[in-house]
Amino acid sequence: MNMSSAKVTLSTIAAKAGVSVATVSRVLNDEASVSSEVREKVRDVARRLDYGKPQRRARKTRVVGLIVPDILNPFFPLLTKGIENVSKIQGYHIIFCDSEDSLKGETENIDKLLDFEVEGMVVVPSVGENRRIDELVTDHFPLVLLDRMINNEQSCTVSADNLEGAYQAVKYLINMGHRRILHLAGPANLNTGLDRLQGYQKALQEAGIEYDEQLVINGGFHFSEAYEETRRTAQGPLPFTAIFSANDTMAFGAFQALKEAGIDIPGKVSLVGYDDIPFASTMGLTTVAQPIYEMGRNAMIMLLDLVNERIAAPQQIVLRPSMVLRSTCQRIGEL
Ligand code: RIB
Secondary structure (H helix, E strand, C coil): CCCCHHHCCHHHHHHHHCCCHHHHHHHHCCCCCCCHHHHHHHHHHHHHCCCCCCCCCCCCCCEEEEEECCCCCCHHHHHHHHHHHHHHHCCCEEEEEECCCCHHHHHHHHHHHHHCCCCEEEECCCCCCCHHHHHHHHCCCCEEEECCCCCCCCCEEEEECHHHHHHHHHHHHHHCCCCCEEEEECCCCCHHHHHHHHHHHHHHHHCCCCCCHHHEEECCCCHHHHHHHHHHHCCCCCCCCEEEECCHHHHHHHHHHHHHCCCCCCCCCEEEEEECCHHHHHCCCEEEECCHHHHHHHHHHHHHHHHCCCCCCCCEEEECCEEECCCCCCCCCCC
16 A cells, blocks of 8 residues: 555554554563564554654545445435535545444555555544554544534534534424423434533523423434334323424434324424424425535635645634424424
């Protein structure tokens, strides 16, 4: 693999040598606790990859990478459109990767992009921690985290204010008279899921409504689990008058399940989603609009600033979501 030393990381060597990053680190630091066979293998790979030689200017491939967690979720193509808009104008090409919501898939995609000598990459993480991303950030490889964060304060990020968006959604339902609000939550290992849950809790607390964890269903941002969980809940007397879903695809699942159970929206149950993906308007979904296209554009602009060394310190951009009122909510008691 002909990679400039600027892109060869401990994890690149580890992957090629078939050992852990910790072993590579011990070998390169001449620690005794490694067998001579493994030591030689690691040193051989490091030599072949020119690791540690004076940093040569990376070849300008004018190619960047984009990694998303789930291409089947309409949120991500719109995010990609914003990125592509900027990359096309600036004469860059994108290699697109789908991690299928897995750390393994995400890590393999990162290594493949490095092999293709991309000048930088935009990553929407599938999980909240990824050592490979930490290593690239430490190595000052041009990388922007988009929409979802990992626990690394040195990373450059573009996101929207998830807590505020969820708070506005639940406050809207409370102002419509709802006090028993089911929350279809996002993944607990993602900041977007956690921050929206916190926004839900903040609105309840501010209104003096007791938090009932029985009214929180942990989802994975997918249609299927929201459909199944809502269908199961709808088999008995409904313990809620409204649903706040952490994204639109889960709101669609809840909508489908309630409709099949003969439960009228918004007459019997009010429904609010999150994202405002293209199909939300088709079904009249009241939702929280994320500035999806702008998030993509901002991420690509930030990445090009990193690639061209125009950014000295880590940057974080946080955009504002907004409520979009359509036809899936009704005031309590309204006919
Ligand atoms: O619908 C997919 C969700 O994952 C969106 O809400 C987006 O914010 C991402 O976190």
